[in-house]
Every structure is written in structure tokens, then in C-alpha cells.
Amino acid sequence: MDKNNFKDMWVYVEHDGKNVHPVALELCCEVRKLCDKSGDRLVAVVAGQLPQTEIEKLEACGVDGLILVSGTGYERYNTEAYTNLFTVLCKKYKPSAVFVGGTTNGRDFAPRFAARLETGCTSDATELIFNEETRDIEFVEPAAGGKIMAVITIPVLRPQVGTIRPGTFKYIPTGKKAEVQVIREEISFDPAQIRSRLLGFAADAFDPELDIAGSDTIVCVGNGLKEESSLAKYRELAALLGGKLACTRPIVDRELLPYKLQVGQSGVMIKPKLYIGFGISGAVNHVTGVDAEKFIAVNKDPDAPIFNYCDYGIVGDMDEVCDAMIAALKNK
Secondary structure: OOHHHOOOEEEEOOEOOOOEOHHHHHHHHHHHHHHHHHOOOEEEEEEOOOOHHHHHHHHHOOOOEEEEEEOOOOOOOOHHHHHHHHHHHHHHHOOOEEEEEOOHHHHHHHHHHHHHOOOOEEEOOOEEEEOOOOOOEEEEEEEOOOOEEEEEOOOOOOOEEEEEOOOOOOOOOOOOOOOOEEEEEEOOOOHHHOOOOOOOOOOOOOOHHHOOOOOOEEEEEOOOOOOHHHHHHHHHHHHHOOOEEEEOHHHHHOOOOOHHHEEOOOOEOEOOOEEEEEOOOOOHHHHOOEOOOEEEEEEOOOOOHHHHOOOEEEEOOHHHHHHHHHHHHHHO
């Protein structure tokens, strides 16, 4: 396989027919940086109907082109139609790389079309690097239970396919290009070949307290939490700071808080202005999920790895420190 025959980097645009999923916008902004280094064009791929206002959001991310696909089979997400779509498109246009949001749907079809193209598919990278010497993308992600950061490449095969979790990168639009090429494709998939069918749909009840991704302040508790009754004080501290309570995976495993509040590579990626972590060891899988303007860590172990990542570290009993913070805020 001659890698020189493959060019341009694609981003799959997941949407619900009304709004683009945030991860698609985040990926467009990040892949724009890769394309600026590689000389490739950034192309957003949209299947099905999408309002012009949402198309304009994609253009504002600096895309060089859009592939707008119409046809049967895209009324709702299904594995067969989307796998076929990207298999057909990649064989026709030969992109160098395809990036897919690591949502439930993205994780489902990305490895399937990659397998059909006989190429590799990585997942959950926290950093993307373009190697100018090899012209490969280096996918950097935690490995070995978060003990190391692995660099994964697809050095021989093309396209390079990767799924990236929502919230991994920042949505910072660079502005619309002077010229944006629009390619319209009609690729239909026989609905009779879709093996799943919709029996019904009920939207999840929205609880704002469980929506931590957009919060400016996060108070996060880790496995150092002694008992469930102590959670009340951390909720109070979060409320006093105008933020929300979150946790690490061990707290979810102990069934003290729900999964939607889990921060980290296997949970929610967050970008708060202020993050305060209580009783958290500092595993790579957790800290790579936190991109905070101000990172404060509280742990009674002075050698805890989390002190290698924080802006301010407090060595002490987490409950006592929390009580002191609450008292100080109330007195103020």
C-alpha cells in the first residue's frame, strides 16, 4: 500500500437531525491543527439532513470541505448503513485518516468499517500528534491500567481510523475558510438489510446535577472517602462554590454515586475553571480526563501521584480540609 495515494483527514459528523453532536465540533477543531501541519484538507462528512445553521458551525471550525450524503438508511443510526457508507466513501476518495466521536454509535461502526477496509482502528486517544517524518498520526492514550501512556500508530495501512471520547479536545472555532468545497453524494442502503428495528423511544430524564461536563467548578471525591454519609459535605462545598459533585471510578464501583458523575478516561472528560480532588490517588486514567484552569488536590499521602499534576496540593485528611473550606466560605 502506497501511503502517498491517500490524502485529507475526515471527521464524521454525528447529529440527531437538528443539532451536531459536540464531539464532532471538538474533533474538527483538533484535526484542523493536524491538517495545518500535514498539508491535508479537513473534510467533515455528514449523512442525512442537517440544518444550515449547524452546517455553518462546522464551517466555522475551519473545514476545507464537506461531504453531504443523502439516500435511504440514515433516518436513524444503524450499524449496517453507516458501516457501508464509510466503506464506500473511503474506497472512492481514499482519505489518510478518519476520526469518529467515541459515542455509543461511533464506537459501534468505526471498527466495523475499518475492518472492511483492512486497516487499524484505535480508541480513546487523549492526544493526537502528526509525525512529520513518517507522516503517521500518533495516537497517545493510557495503557496497562493507566500506568503508562502508549503511542499507537498505523504505519502501513490507510486510512488511519480513530474514535475519540467526547470532551477530550476543546471546541475553539478558528473561523470559516474563504472557500469550502461541498461534495454531494447519494449512497442508499436497502432498509431490508438493516437487522435492527425501532420498537419505541423514550428520552432519558434530564437531571442537571448529573450533567458535569459543562460545569465551571468540580468537587471530585475519590476512594479516600470513608463512608457514604460524608458525601453531604462535599455536595455542600460544591454548591457553595457554584459547582457540582463528581467522583472517580472506585466510588462508582462502591455504588455510592452514579456512573454519570465519574470523571476520567472511562467516564466524563471535563474542562472546568476549578477542579478540587479529594482523596484521589492520581491514576492516569483519571487525570487525563481533567483539563482544569486551576487544579487543587487534597490527599493525606504526600507521595500520592496526583500531586504531580496539580497546581496546588494540600496534604491532610480530606474530611477535615473539606470542613475547613466550607467554614471559610460561610464566614466570607
